[in-house]
Amino acid sequence: MRFLLIAFLCALPAHGRVLDVHSEIRVRKSGELTVTERITLEAREKTGALQRELPQASRVVDVIRNGHPESYVLDGVRLRVGGAALPEGRHLYQITYRCCARRIAFLSDHDALHWNLKGGERITAEVILPSSVPARQIKVEASGGGSYQSFVRDGRAAFRAQEDITIVVRFPKGVVAEPAMDQRARWFFSDYFGAVLVLALIGLTAWFLIQAKKLSRTRGY
Numbered sequence: 001m002r003f004l005l006i007a008f009l010c011a012l013p014a015h016g017r018v019l020d021v022h023s024e025i026r027v028r029k030s031g032e033l034t035v036t037e038r039i040t041l042e043a044r045e046k047t048g049a050l051q052r053e054l055p056q057a058s059r060v061v062d063v064i065r066n067g068h069p070e071s072y073v074l075d076g077v078r079l080r081v082g083g084a085a086l087p088e089g090r091h092l093y094q095i096t097y098r099c100c101a102r103r104i105a106f107l108s109d110h111d112a113l114h115w116n117l118k119g120g121e122r123i124t125a126e127v128i129l130p131s132s133v134p135a136r137q138i139k140v141e142a143s144g145g146g147s148y149q150s151f152v153r154d155g156r157a158a159f160r161a162q163e164d165i166t167i168v169v170r171f172p173k174g175v176v177a178e179p180a181m182d183q184r185a186r187w188f189f190s191d192y193f194g195a196v197l198v199l200a201l202i203g204l205t206a207w208f209l210i211q212a213k214k215l216s217r218t219r220g221y
Contacts, residue, residue, distance in 0.1 A: 016047035016086070021120030027113065029130040031104050031176045034061075039093040039120070043086040050081040054097055061096040106178050110170050116144075118164040126158045127169045130176065139170040 020040040025033055041050065054060075054077050063072045063081055070093070073080045081093065105112045117123050129138075132155040140150045140157045148161035157169045 016044055017042045018120045019090075020122045021117070021124070023115075023117060023125040024128070025113070025115065025125065026128045027104075027130055027176060029175075029177055031100065033099050033103055035097055035099070037093075037095045039095070041086075041091045041093065043088050043091055045088065047086045047088075049083055050093060052079045052081070052095070053077050054079055055099045055103060058097045058099045061098060062094075063096075064094040065091055067092075104176055106173075109173070110139075111173055111176055111178075112168055112170045114166065114168050116164070116166050117159070117161070121162065123161045123163075123165070124159065125167060126156060127167075129155045129171060131155060133171055133175055137172050140168065142167045 018039060018041050020038075022038045024036040024038075026035075027033055037052075039050070041047075054074070056077055058074075058077070060072065060074055060079065063070045063079075065082065070082055072082070079095070081095070103113065105114065113127060115125070115127075117125055135152045135154050138152050138157055140152055140159070142148045142150065142159060142161070142165045144164060144166045146161070146163045148159060148165055150160075150167075151158040159165070159167050
C-alpha cells in the first residue's frame with residue numbers, strides 16, 4: 001500500500017514568492033484525513049495561478065483567497081487555483097480537501113502517518129489525532145531537509161521547518177480503525193492495476209507458448 005502522503009507539490013507562480021505554508025491535518029477515527037492548507041503568497045508583476053498536486057482520490061471542499069471563494073479546476077491530481085494574474089501584494093489562500101485512510105500505514109505494533117511538506121520559505125504543520133492520545137505514546141520524526149522543530153502534546157503533533165521535509169507521526173493501534181482486507185485489496189489493485197495486468201499478459205503469453213510447444217512435439221513437428 002502506498003502510505004506516503006504527498007501533502008502538496010506547490011508550483012511557485014512566476015514572479016511570486018510563497019512566504020508561508022501551514023498544514024492542518026485532522027485524522028478521523030475512520031482514517032479519513034481533512035487537510036487545510038494556508039498559503040501566504042507575495043505576488044509581483046504578472047504572478048500566475050497557484051498550482052498544487054493533491055493525493056489521488058482527493059475531494060476538494062473549498063478554496064478561498066483573501067476571505068472570498070476562489071475558482072479552481074481539479075484535473076486528476078493537479079489543482080489549479082484561479083486564472084488571471086494576481087494583483088501585486090500579499091494573498092492568503094486556504095485550501096481544504098479530504099482523502100481516505102489509505103494514507104496511513106497500518107503496521108504490526110503501531111500505525112503511522114507519513115507526509116511530505118514542500119513549497120514555502122517557512123513551513124509549519126499540525127497533525128490532530130481523533131482521540132486524546134497521551135503525548136508519551138506519540139512518536140515523531142522528520143527527514144529530507146535541514147533542521148526542524150517538533151512539539152508533541154496530548155492528541156497533537158506539530159512541526160516547524162524552513163526546508164522541505166517528510167514528517168512521520170506514529171501512534172498506538174486502535175486510534176484509527178484499520179481497514180478490512182477487501183478494502184486493502186481494492187486499494188492494492190487501484191495502485192498496481194497496470195503492473196498486475198502486464199504480469200497477467202506475460203503469464204498468459206508464456207502459457208500459450210508452452211502449450212504450442214507441447215502440441216508441436218505431440219504432432220512430431
